[in-house]
Amino acid sequence: MGRTHVQTVEDRARVEAIADYGIVGAPVEPSLVSLAQLAATLCQVPTAVVNIIDDRAQHQVAAVGFDAGVCGREDSMCAVVLQDARHVLVPDAQRDRRFTDNPFVTGELGRVRFYASSPLITPAGISIGTLCVFDEATGSLTAEQSAALDLLAHQAVEVLELRRLTQELERSNGELAHFAGQVSHDLRNPLTALVGHLDLAAEAAASGALPRIARAVDQAEAAATRMEGMITDLLAYARAGGAQPRRDRSSLREIVATALDDLSAAIAAAEASVTATIAEETDTVVGDPMLLSLLVQNLVANAVKFALATGIRPLVEITAVRTEQGWSLTVDDNGPGVPADQRDRVFGAMERGDERDVPGLGLGLATCRRIVQIHGGRIAIDDSPLGGARLRVTLRD
Structure with missing residues (x-):
């Protein structure tokens, strides 16, 4: 039987950070190869490698002196020192009890004697791998x-950051073009309906047909309400992408309460059950209280909306737990869920993970992602115990 894989909180953060760079499985990045070559030259060894280490494997994304490959994390020498996130120098790996039984030392996969590495640490403080040099002879x-090795490791992260920003810019440009066309189309529909119903009301008024007037006005009002909701979504999306957020110390309970108060009418109309649990007595969160309230509001509104579209009574549970780094906030619902292969796509502007006819422009999760990102946080989708x-x-x- 194979071993059961348990992903820790640290592993999850590392996997998410690595995914942002899009480096694993991608064509070799020439700048990383150049840094590995420079590391080997400066350290006077024949081999150097840039390793990215996720929760399961070590990915050699740039190598000098041998062909890059992938190995299990349990076989990786760099994985042994990954958590320490500091420079490591091992003159003779055969005499270091951390590595004496490692397959890269024993001859099973290699015969490493000298080993040195510097961690790859993201701006958020997450160790995602190493820049390491090694030799089959002892050394120092x-x-x-x-x-110099530490400096080159830092430069490797800078290369990855530039790669991430370039990818984000390309994605944003593509989203912008799609966004403009989709907004124009989606706003035109209720506008056309609004004008049409007002025309019908005018015709009915001319003939004195009061019931027809009332019906046409009601339908016009409904179309106007749909437009108002779309415009509100647009403004929220734009606001979330604006200037740097405030860094106030606020009560998370008050932020959640404000969001739920703003949604009270929609929650009541949907006959939804929404509960919030913040177990910690000290509930201080650092950030922009207005944007964080908007974040909670969008997450809950999205959960209610899609659960309601399935024809069931929406059930939403908000839970906040204090962590060593800050806060972990989860919003669970009993709606249709999001298939695993769509969980990244639905954070894009104008995207929906479900094809049901639901109101809005598909900006709720895109707005949430913007707010979380400008606060230096992360957002992801999992399966909920509520279904x-x-x-x-x-x-x-």
Whole structure:
């Protein structure tokens, strides 16, 4: 039987950070190869590698002196020192009890003697891998060489950050073009309906048909309400992408209460059950209280809307738990859920994970992602124990 894989909180954060860079499985990044070559030259060894280590495997994304590959995390030398996230120098791996039985040392996969590595640490403080150099002969590094290896590891992260920002810019440009066309189309529908119903009301008024007037006005009002909701979504999306957020210390309970108060009419109309649990006595969160309230509001509104579209009474549970880094906020629902292969796509503007006829422009989760990102946090979708989706937000202090 194979071993059961248990993903820790640290692993989950690392996997999400690695996914942002889009480097695993991608064509080799020439700048990373150049940094590995420079590391080997400065450290006077024949081999160097940039390793990305997720919860299961070590991915050699750039290598010098051998062909890059993938190995299980349990076989990786760099995985042994990953959590320490500091420079490591091992003159003779055969004499270091951390590595004496490692297959890269014993001869099963390699015969490493000298080993040195510097961690790849993201701006958010997450260790995602190493820049390491090694040799089949024993060796050492001077203080200057060790400092150089640290510097090159930092430059490797800068390369990854530039890659991430370039990908984000390309995605944003594509979203913008799609966004403009879709907004124009979606707003035109209720506008056309509004004008049409007002025309019918005018015709009915001319003939004195009061019931027809009332019906046409009601339908016109409904179309106007739909437009108002769409415009509200647009403004929220734009606001979430604006200037840097405030960094106030606020009560998370008050933020959630404000969001639910703003949604009270919609929750009542849907006959939804929405509960919030914040177990910690100290509920201080650092961030922009207006945007964080908007975040909660969008998550709950989205959950209610899609559960209602399935014809069931919406059930939503909000839970906030304090972590070492900040807060973990989850919003669970009993709706249709989001298939695993769509969980990244639905955070894009104008995207929906469900094809049911639901109101809005598909900006709710895109707005949430914007708010979370400008707060330096992360947002992801899991399966919910309630049967629907779990939106999981991590916020750092």
